[in-house]
Amino acid sequence: MNRGVSLWPPAASEYATAVDAIFIGLLVVSGAILLLVAMLLLVFCTRYRRGSSAPRGDLPEFIRRDVEIGWTAAALFLALFIFWWAASVQIHAGTPPPGALEIHVDAKQWMWKTRHPNGAREINALHVPRGEAVRLVMTSQDVIHSFFVPAFRLKQDVLPGRFTETWFRATQPGEYHLLCAEFCGTDHARMRGAVTVMEPEEYTRWAAAQPMELDLAAEGSALFTSLGCSGCHAAASSVHAPSLAGIYGRVIHLSDGRTVRADSAYIRDSILQPKRDVVAGYAPIMPTFAGLLDEGELQRLLAYIESLRAAERR
Amino acid sequence: MSGITAERAAPEAPPTREDTYLTAETGLASWLLSTDHKRIALLYMAGLTLFFFVGAAGAAAVRLELFTPEANILTADAYNRAFTLHGTIMVWFFLVPSIPVTLGNFLVPLMIGARDLAFPRLNLISWYVFMAAGALAIWSLVAGGVDTGWTFYTPLSTAFANGHVLTAAAAVFVAGFSTIATAVNFIATVHLLRAPGLTWFRLPLFVWAIYATSLVMVLATPVLSMVLLLVFAERAFGIPIFDPARGGDPLLFQHLFWFYSHPAVYIMILPAFGVMSEIITCFARRQIFGYTFMVYAIVWIAVVGFLVWGHHMFVSGQSTFANLAFSFLSFVVAVPSAIKVFNWTATLYRGQIVFDAPMIYALGFIGLFTIGGLTGLFLASIPVDVHVTDTYFVVAHFHYIMVGGAVSAFYGGLSFWWPKITGRLYPEGWARFAAVTMFFGFGFTFFPMFIMGFLGMPRRYQVYPPEFQVWHVLSSAGAVILAVAYLLPMGYLAWSLFRGRRADPNPWGATGLEWQTSSPPPKENFRTLPVVEEGPYLYHPEHAGPPALEREPHRPQGSQQ
Numbered sequence: 001m002n003r004g005v006s007l008w009p010p011a012a013s014e015y016a017t018a019v020d021a022i023f024i025g026l027l028v029v030s031g032a033i034l035l036l037v038a039m040l041l042l043v044f045c046t047r048y049r050r051g052s053s054a055p056r057g058d059l060p061e062f063i064r065r066d067v068e069i070g071w072t073a074a075a076l077f078l079a080l081f082i083f084w085w086a087a088s089v090q091i092h093a094g095t096p097p098p099g100a101l102e103i104h105v106d107a108k109q110w111m112w113k114t115r116h117p118n119g120a121r122e123i124n125a126l127h128v129p130r131g132e133a134v135r136l137v138m139t140s141q142d143v144i145h146s147f148f149v150p151a152f153r154l155k156q157d158v159l160p161g162r163f164t165e166t167w168f169r170a171t172q173p174g175e176y177h178l179l180c181a182e183f184c185g186t187d188h189a190r191m192r193g194a195v196t197v198m199e200p201e202e203y204t205r206w207a208a209a210q211p212m213e214l215d216l217a218a219e220g221s222a223l224f225t226s227l228g229c230s231g232c233h234a235a236a237s238s239v240h241a242p243s244l245a246g247i248y249g250r251v252i253h254l255s256d257g258r259t260v261r262a263d264s265a266y267i268r269d270s271i272l273q274p275k276r277d278v279v280a281g282y283a284p285i286m287p288t289f290a291g292l293l294d295e296g297e298l299q300r301l302l303a304y305i306e307s308l309r310a311a312e313r314r
Numbered sequence: 315m316s317g318i319t320a321e322r323a324a325p326e327a328p329p330t331r332e333d334t335y336l337t338a339e340t341g342l343a344s345w346l347l348s349t350d351h352k353r354i355a356l357l358y359m360a361g362l363t364l365f366f367f368v369g370a371a372g373a374a375a376v377r378l379e380l381f382t383p384e385a386n387i388l389t390a391d392a393y394n395r396a397f398t399l400h401g402t403i404m405v406w407f408f409l410v411p412s413i414p415v416t417l418g419n420f421l422v423p424l425m426i427g428a429r430d431l432a433f434p435r436l437n438l439i440s441w442y443v444f445m446a447a448g449a450l451a452i453w454s455l456v457a458g459g460v461d462t463g464w465t466f467y468t469p470l471s472t473a474f475a476n477g478h479v480l481t482a483a484a485a486v487f488v489a490g491f492s493t494i495a496t497a498v499n500f501i502a503t504v505h506l507l508r509a510p511g512l513t514w515f516r517l518p519l520f521v522w523a524i525y526a527t528s529l530v531m532v533l534a535t536p537v538l539s540m541v542l543l544l545v546f547a548e549r550a551f552g553i554p555i556f557d558p559a560r561g562g563d564p565l566l567f568q569h570l571f572w573f574y575s576h577p578a579v580y581i582m583i584l585p586a587f588g589v590m591s592e593i594i595t596c597f598a599r600r601q602i603f604g605y606t607f608m609v610y611a612i613v614w615i616a617v618v619g620f621l622v623w624g625h626h627m628f629v630s631g632q633s634t635f636a637n638l639a640f641s642f643l644s645f646v647v648a649v650p651s652a653i654k655v656f657n658w659t660a661t662l663y664r665g666q667i668v669f670d671a672p673m674i675y676a677l678g679f680i681g682l683f684t685i686g687g688l689t690g691l692f693l694a695s696i697p698v699d700v701h702v703t704d705t706y707f708v709v710a711h712f713h714y715i716m717v718g719g720a721v722s723a724f725y726g727g728l729s730f731w732w733p734k735i736t737g738r739l740y741p742e743g744w745a746r747f748a749a750v751t752m753f754f755g756f757g758f759t760f761f762p763m764f765i766m767g768f769l770g771m772p773r774r775y776q777v778y779p780p781e782f783q784v785w786h787v788l789s790s791a792g793a794v795i796l797a798v799a800y801l802l803p804m805g806y807l808a809w810s811l812f813r814g815r816r817a818d819p820n821p822w823g824a825t826g827l828e829w830q831t832s833s834p835p836p837k838e839n840f841r842t843l844p845v846v847e848e849g850p851y852l853y854h855p856e857h858a859g860p861p862a863l864e865r866e867p868h869r870p871q872g873s874q875q
Contacts, residue, residue, distance in 0.1 A: 005781075005784055006769070006781075007765060007769075008768075008769075009768065009769045009770050015697075018697065019697045019698060019700075019701055022695055022697055022698055023692070023698055023701075023768075026691060026692050026695065026698065029691075030688035030689070030691060030692075033684070033688060034684055034685065034688060037655060037656075037659060037680065037681075037684050038681070040659045040662075041659060041662070041677060041680065041681075044659070044662035044663055044665070044667070045662065045667055045669075045677070048598075048662060048663065048664055048665045048666065048667050049666075049667050049668075049669070050599075050666045050667055050668045051666070054664075056664040056665075056666075057664065064603070064604065067660070068603075068604045068607050068653075068657075071652070071653065071656050072607070072649065072653055075648075075649045075652040075653065075656075076646075076649050079645040079646065079648055079649055079691070080645065082645065082691060082694075082695060083641060083642055083645040083694070083695070085695075086641065086694075086695035086696055086697055086698065087638050087641060087642075087696065089697050090634070090637070090638070090696040090697050091634070091638075093697070094634050109474070142469070142474060143467075143469055143470040143473075143474050144467060144469070144470065144564060146629065146704060148704070148770070148772060150701070150769065150770025151770075153697070153700065153701040154700070154701075155629045155700050155701065155703065155704070156629055156631070157629050157630045157631055159558070159564060159565070159630075159631055160469060160558045160559070160564065161558020161559060161564070162558065162631070164631040177770060177779060179770070179772050180772070181703075181704040181705065181772045181773075182467070182704060183394075183462075183463045183465075183467070183470070183773075183774040184470065185394075185461070185470060185474055185475065186390045186391050186394065186461070187390055188394070188774060188775070189390070189774070189775040189776045189777045189778065190390075190777060192779075273561070290561075
């Protein structure tokens with residue numbers, strides 16, 4: 001956050017470097033096209049101004065047609081090339097690596113609440129270790145917000161009623177802007193914070209020094225019992241309900257023949273609208289929990305179910 | 315660059331007064347109840363001028379507030395209301411109607427050799443509907459304003475915003491009927507009322523552009539009306555459609571909204587393309603380069619423009635596959651715009667170029683539109699868009715297209731056809747000065763926004779991190795220059811109504827049918843209806859360039875017999 005006039009934002013993530021490469025490529029291409037058009041305009045306007053002595057005459061028809069087809073094709077190929085370049089970067093950056101540090105983000109008018117795996121909470125701030133992949137699982141309590149860190153070239157809308165995800169790997173220690181980029185009401189412009197990138201060992205020390213609470217999954221586990229979920233879904237239960245151990249992230253078959261991946265969105269929907277996507281072989285007997293749970297509780301349940309996957313793997 | 319308007323002024327003998335549409339009838343009722351497309355165009359022009367000032371007031375408040383990083387003159391809510399007002403009024407009550415309802419209304423019948431639009435009374439009704447909608451929009455502003463942004467995103471607009479969202483939505487809804495009625499009128503007119511011999515591929519490109527725009531209006535506007543009704547249903551009657559807490563989907567709104575609002579960008583820019591083609595050929599004294607390609611480019615834009623709405627939603631949580639598909643289509647829609655820029659440039663080749671004000675506006679248009687179009691490539695590339703979407707980069711991009719492009723073209727077209735509309739010549743020196751000022755004022759205002767957007771300045775921020783201040787100050791200072799450039803023509807055009815020299819029927823030596831009748835035209839447009847023998851833009855003989863020192867050997871497209 002230097003105060004001088006700069007023309008380039010700091011680049012502090014792996015993705016930022018890739019985005020900047022495309023940006024520079026686009027600058028070169030569009031600079032060249034702009035220069036070409038400007039030069040042609042300038043040359044034609046001087047040479048063919050009214051009454052100048054430059055010779056005029058018509059071009060043969062086939063040259064006109066060839067020129068036209070030529071620049072149509074050139075424009076198309078150029079556009080397709082840029083598309084291919086940008087798309088390949090995007091596909092490559094799409095999925096977070098396994099084992100990424102998972103941080104939950106809860107947005108509301110007008111603040112960011114973040115929560116680390118060990119239970120540390122922050123408001124309008126986020127501390128992350130350098131060099132480690134960080135996955136953000138985000139939801140909003142009210143309107144649509146957008147999690148924007150210019151230095152990471154990272155932006156993802158945060159929606160009410162569903163989870164959106166994004167990830168990054170920070171490369172430069174420092175403090176960077178965290179901004180809300182989707183207009184969200186009166187104090188939209190004040191919904192800002194700071195992302196602090198620390199060395200990994202510093203981060204560990206910082207996280208340990210935060211007031212300790214139960215972590216998300218442990219809280220979720222307690223909810224799982226107190227809400228009665230475990231009565232049916234626990235492994236030893238007598239009621240006919242699918243066991244949730246290791247289900248997270250797996251492809252499962254539904255009673256109507258479709259298959260679906262059991263991601264955060266699916267599990268969330270299954271808690272709120274259990275009759276919608278019933279697992280093959282089970283009766284639709286689960287009651288809905290819509291209206292009984294707030295977003296925080298949903299997040300905790302989700303974290304618990306997700307943690308069952310890790311338990312399974314071990 | 316010699317002034318050539320002197321040789322174009324008509325001898326001062328005033329024509330017989332009752333000849334023109336302006337003087338055929340008098341009295342307020344003869345205007346307010348007129349079904350003459352030329353008078354209705356002027357009624358629209360009065361309305362649009364009013365809305366332009368209202369929208370500009372919103373912009374002025376925003377630019378003034380952004381001079382410093384802290385809040386100075388407006389509260390947070392007042393700022394939000396100011397930019398919502400600016401966006402809503404400028405998009406739906408100025409830019410979307412601007413060229414079609416004024417120049418289009420005035421010129422389409424003249425250019426195709428007709429006596430009026432196909433449905434003259436529908437034309438008058440659409441003006442009243444438009445003014446009623448505008449009155450509603452201004453009332454929602456006077457009553458306290460709206461703070462949702464012009465995009466009305468849910469669930470902010472349905473459950474959280476405190477302003478007069480319903481009134482504003484109703485205003486836009488009602489304005490939609492006016493748009494659709496006007497568009498249907500143009501489509502029917504172009505299909506049914508073309509002069510004998512005026513085949514589709516002899517139509518001036520302005521008529522093609524208005525025709526394609528009308529098709530887009532008819533197909534896209536109902537979707538906007540529908541989504542506004544859904545917002546109305548949820549906000550007023552609590553019917554859950556977008557509210558996620560009750561099973562709704564907030565993203566559904568964005569899909570429907572952009573299904574209209576992306577084509578709406580083409581509604582704003584296609585008519586400007588038409589104006590450009592008329593001006594550049596006339597002042598280069600040259601046939602348009604690649605007429606058929608220009609027509610196909612218009613149609614290509616109008617069709618593919620419907621398939622790219624998802625590029626507004628790359629960070630909304632839309633699937634990667636959808637993002638890639640919309641990114642691909644956005645690159646495809648960029649190609650015809652490139653073709654048009656190259657063809658206008660090539661039209662200058664071997665011309666006899668005269669730098670009168672309309673031509674300066676047109677050259678400025680090419681420059682600004684090229685920058686606006688090229689930055690569209692940045693936004694179509696998903697990784698770059700993720701960084702710059704919802705920042706000032708996007709704000710700069712669409713202002714380059716819709717203001718640097720469409721509004722410059724509007725001023726250029728207004729200058730070009732001013733002698734035809736009023737029978738008076740505008741003062742050439744002032745007009746050239748205004749055109750040059752507009753180009754540079756626009757650049758000073760909006761180019762800094764590209765830089766601060768890339769640096770990470772989000773849009774719709776009243777207070778902002780202090781490192782962005784230098785760019786905001788540049789931009790606000792540029793806005794002062796731009797404001798002068800927009801006000802200046804209003805001054806000298808108004809002056810020319812009373813003091814301008816009288817224009818002869820064809821002061822520019824242009825080829826279109828609209829120049830083959832008197833200036834201003836009689837109420838029935840043509841005393842005898844013209845017959846068309848050739849295509850447009852016959853500024854020089856088919857197989858030879860124009861002689862070096864003469865401008866004149868153009869041939870009109872048709873004649874009155």
